[in-house]
Amino acid sequence: MKKLITLATAVALGIATTLASAEDNFPSKPVKIIVPFAPGGASDAIARPLALAMSQILGQPVVVENKPGAAGNIALTHVVRSAADGYTLLLGNISTNAMNQTSYADRLQVVPSKELTAFGLIGLTPSVLVASTNFAPKTGREFLAFSKANPERVTYWLPGVASGPHFDMVELERFAGIKMLAVPFSGGAGPGFAALIGGQIDLGLVNLGGALPLVTSGKLRAYAVSTPHRLPELPDVPTAAEAGLGNLTSSWQALFVPSETPAQVVRKLHxxxxxxxxxxxxxxxxxxxxxxxxxxxxxxxxxxWVVGETERWAKIITASGVKPQ
Structure with a gap:
């Protein structure tokens, strides 16, 4: 019996030593960053320069792998079910890792805030509330007055039902006491911008990168930005608070690992x-x-931060009653 106990102890110590050595030597092979969207999009544009820089810092290749589909939930599930060893990372954002937990609660096979751990925030991407130049109101306050006088007449473009901009616009309706008509588009940003420029749609809540060239060229009118202070790129455009629109949301991005990933590895990645x-x-x-x-x-x-955002959006999404299609 003593020999068996001694053998078991030795095996356990050997396993512990091997695991500790693996953590000390991390990374000893390539690391993957899983992007929940197709190549060429905003998330991809963030992931690729980070992957190159982290490769040089960690001394191992860091490669980007795109796994689009199901509003990011395919990538979420893939990373949760990957080995918790630091070699599979997720580039998540406000939609995939805060909103989806509530909006897709009946479909998700994982609980992002519990089964994934954010080891570092990357940044914020401001949003801009833009309007067609054919839409009569020239400012955010004029838009609110028009909307109150004309319920369900103002239309706004959505990149999809139960998307981040959808919940933000629903929250704007609640804050301002107005009612608008949502018009979902598929096929990326192109068709939505075309409809705005052509005057088929009145409003859209879009990221700064897409809005900037169209606003500065006069093809679209900007009512407000989502940041607490005015942006240097659009110094004449007020903040949402200044425009009387309450709060608009800036998207955020972060890197995640499965929640059981060893703390030492998490610290190295951070x-x-x-x-x-x-x-x-x-x-x-x-x-x-x-x-x-x-x-x-x-x-x-x-x-x-991510847990707080998940809890905040859970309240907004539940109150909205909006469900994915």
């Missing part, structure tokens, strides 16, 4: 991410995608 965000080439690349870099001080801070 440092590699934050060191990457300090590099000039990464700053320049993220600026081109209109991302304001907002690194987190620690993995715990990043996860606390």
């Amino acid at each position: 440092k590699a991410l934050n060191d990457s965000l300090k590099r000039d080439d990464v700053k320049e690349a993220l600026a081109k995608s209109s991302t304001i870099i907002t690194p987190s001080k620690s993995p715990d801070d990043a996860q606390a």
Whole structure:
């Protein structure tokens, strides 16, 4: 019996030593960043410069793998079910990792806030409330007055039912006491922008990168930005609060690992991410995608932010009554 106990103890110690060694030597093979959307989009534009910088910092290739579909839920599930060893990361955002937990609660096979851990925030992508130049109101306050006088006459473009902009516009309706008509589009941003420019749709809540060239060229009118302060790119456009629109949402991005990933590995990944965000080439690349870099001080801070956002949006989404189609 004593020999069996001694053997079991030795085996356990051997396993523990092997695991500790693996964590100490992390990474010893390529790391993957899973992007929940197709190549060429905003998330992809953020992931690729980060992957290159982290490769050089970690001393191993960091590759981007796109897994689009089901509003990001395919990628969420894939990463949750991957080995919790730090070699499979998720580039998540406000929709995939805060909103989807509530809006897709009856379909999701995982619980993102519990089964994934954010080890670092990347940045915020501001939103801009834009209007067709054919739409009569010239300012946010004029738009509110028009909407109150004409219930369900104002139309707004959506990239999809139960998407982030959808919930934001529903919250705007609640805040302002107005009622508008949502018009979902498929096929990416192109058809929606075309409808706005052509005057078939009145409003749209879009990211800064897409809005900026159309606003500065006079093809669209900007009512407000989602940031607490005016943006240097659009200095004449008021904040949502200044325009009387309450709050509009800036999307955020973060990197995640399965929640059982060893703390030592999580800390290494956090440092590699934050060191990457300090590099000039990464700053320049993220600026081109209109991302304001907002690194987190620690993995715990990043996860606390995501949990807080998940809880905040759960209340808004539940109250909205909006369901994915």
